[in-house]
Amino acid sequence: MSSLSRRRLLGSAALVAAAPSLPRPAIAQAAPVRIGLILPMTGPFASTGRQIDAAVRTWLRMNGESHGGRRLEVLLRDDTGVAPDTTRRLAQELVVRERVNVLAGFGLTPLALSTAPVATEARVPMVVMAAGTSIIVQRSPFILRTSFTLPQQTMPIADWAASNGITSCATMVTDYAPGHDSEAAFKRRFTERGGQIPLELRTPLRNPDYAPFLQRVRDARVQALFVFVPSGEGANVMKQFDERGLAQAGIRLIGTGDLTDDDILNEMGDPAIGVITSHFYSAAHDSPENREYVAAFRQIAPNMRPNFMSVGGFDGMRLIAEGLRGTDGNTDGQRLVDAMRGKSWMSPRGPITIDANTRDIVQDVYIRRVERRDGQLWNIEFDRIPQVRDPGT
Amino acid sequence: MLTVLVDGVASGMLLFVLACGLSVTLGLMNFVNLAHGAFGMAGGYLCVVLLNQHGVPFIPAVAAAALFAAALGFVLERTLYRQLYGRDHLDQVLFSIGLVFVMSAVVDWLMGARQQLITLPAWLQGRWDFGFMTVGVYRAFLIAVCGAIVLALHLGLVRTRFGARLRAAVDDAVVARGLGIPVTRIFGVTFALGSGLAGLGGALGVEVLGLDPTFPLKFMVYFLIVVAVGGANTIVGPFLAALLLGVVDVAGKYYVPQVGAFVIYTAMVVLLLVKPHGLLARGAAR
């Protein structure tokens, strides 16, 4: 970073700090602030899109549409989740044609990476609400993230395993960047703490059949299996884990919270009970903010339980609104980003901060166990690691 | 080792039940039906709905899924498919992909895009440990059910009058028609049967293959491989092809996971190059 921009940054940070205390100027309702929301609404990752879309609408219903003297207008686009060139083109169109002031969404890593240059060139803030690879925020100075990063979620479970008598652990991750991220993070922390990793498996992103992989894990006679799979795939892993009798063979299943995604956790049935994961959000999180959020979400989407993707969308909207309040409705990209940096608030997931330097999220990570409560399965948090930042940065 | 083999056989058999209807459509009417998997999907979803929302037991739900898919196949054959018999392969491809799009969108609208999950009845859960190998109960169940279906199909084709007519029609539709065999009607019935089997496979496969609105496209490639490698004019050919595919796929993932899906595509291309007309091709008749 050049000294000039650092000075600017410091200046704007001061401005941000001062902003809330200033009286709000009575700007008449100016033109609405347009948010281009790009999500996978169809295709294999559609559940991510549906969750975030519902969360965005939930946020608007709870907080109203006017912020910083401007009305928020959301334009939803479907990028099908598998075509980064489409995501990029949609972003380009949203910027050029619809003149959006903020880009948001981005379900998967490649989709966010392909769009990063658009944000840079158009000088439009890009709020990543889902994709979780560490490097994303470094790809453009206009990117901010309200979801999570995989190393951030993975380190705590590696610690937990090492402190709970597990010395040999196999890993099984999906073969793409988030998978590699979590594999590397787990391996580093777990071996640092003296653990052994005799078997590392990578499963394909498409058409995965976990049975043969799990059979190998069973034959490797380890104490635990660490799993990262995209949200939604967890159910299949769990089924096969159970069917192969890995639990009876004395192997514990641990992973990041993607494995026990709230969206489908309840249908996973008994095999899921007792699985230990580390993650930043559980729909069962015990706080007034979360209870209010879950209730409001259920009104928007009666058949869905909000999951960690949704809360990324929810906080993404909050971040945009905070930014607008910070600039008093000014939508200049750089000023918005500067206003968004360093913001902290109490989210349904717990306290979070958008780091002023990395623009990445800092949040509490919880260790949870799947339990049955009132006839339904929930991730029950039993330990908390406060304010974890992405270890990669 | 043996466990891997059993797993491979189970998934191969399931694949066969899903795909055998396609081999008949292709062999008999020379119709490229890329929407075949959609019937499997329809059966799978019906099974899920019955199980999870109406508390129907597993076996009746699977049976209902097969009947539902058969009925759907019959209706669509009568109304839409028959208009495209004898047309260009490309028209058929266009039509059947359109059908997949529509059915996927409808399912998506009704049920949402996520993976569907079921809970098996207790007697199908767990596994048997024989010391030298362990077998999942459900896999064994799959092998038994699919094996019975294969046997029934084979006998039905060889022993019954309908089977004889069907074989005649497949061998040479023109001559068969000339001999007074109602080829179109036979085809309608066979189409419904094939769809029903796909529905059955879809229902049985929810636990093993997973189920979401992309199911028809996801597995279309597998079905085509089964039919193309097996040859489109027998039961035994596709059956062997499906078994081979299942075993090679599972074994490849077990022993060389780093090359993954490479194995089955390589196996397919090599087989097709060595035996361009299918595993059990009868000379260059076709």
Add this chain to the structure above:
Amino acid sequence: MSAALRFALQALFWGGWAGAYFALPEYLPLLAQIAIIALFVLSLDLLVGYAGFVTLGHAAFFGLGAYAAGILAQQGWGEPISGLLFGAAVAALVGLLTAPLVLRGGDLTGLMVTLGIAMMLFEAANRMAWLTGGADGLQGVEMWEIFGVWRFDLFGRTAFVYSLTVLFLLYLLARLIVSSPFGLALRGIKGNRRRMEALGTPVRARLVAVYTLSAAYAGIAGALLAQTTQFVSLDVLDFHRSADALLMLVLGGMGSLYGAMLGAIVFMVAHHALSELTPQFWQFWIGIALIALAIAGRGGMLGLAGRLLARWGGR
């Protein structure tokens, strides 16, 4: 159709493209992609429409071209025109090498072998993450200015003009090729292969040649996409690309260069409009349209239009 009318329609077609630059300045990124896909469908038409060889794996060449051009630029040579040629060369080479495999055996075998090869390439690209970026896509593609003058801009102006120019030039070339003796031989093979063999035409050599040519065209289309989006993902090799292109071709009308391009335009525009209108259910309406077209129309839209024109013109 009279020659004058034909010419007028063609002028209208290309004039329309050029006019779009001024009339729809906000849609240029989309239009650039339509032009690229039109070129891809054109390449498929050479193979399927003219030579009668159906493939389910044409995305293999599209993807090869895209990765070749993308990796070249990523490694520090961002000159666009040579990148296009490099993409074409790589695709053509692989086409030439695989043609003997693909042309063995019958219709269905060919279909499956092309599909298999495309799938293998997809897996290979997925596995060779050190070269291709794997499932995360190829990062850091930086293009230089075209002829050192025109920079690829955010509004897609350069991308559009560049893609359209390439499409137009390659269309002209394709037109020359299909009306040459070579092109006539291809149609003969499509119509009746045995007779062409009996006439002494080296059928296999012709098919290998057209397969390679079509691969080169597809490679250029892929390279264009890589250069204009400055990003390559596994998606370029995906099965759905092959299938979509085939749909567009049938939609527009096979065996006609304009049919191929029209199909691409209509499909892409419909897809775009529908997915903006109903982000969740565009598939449904596209599906309905496809079914209706398959049942009603022969020879795609162009065939339909031709029949209407014939009726309208009397006789």
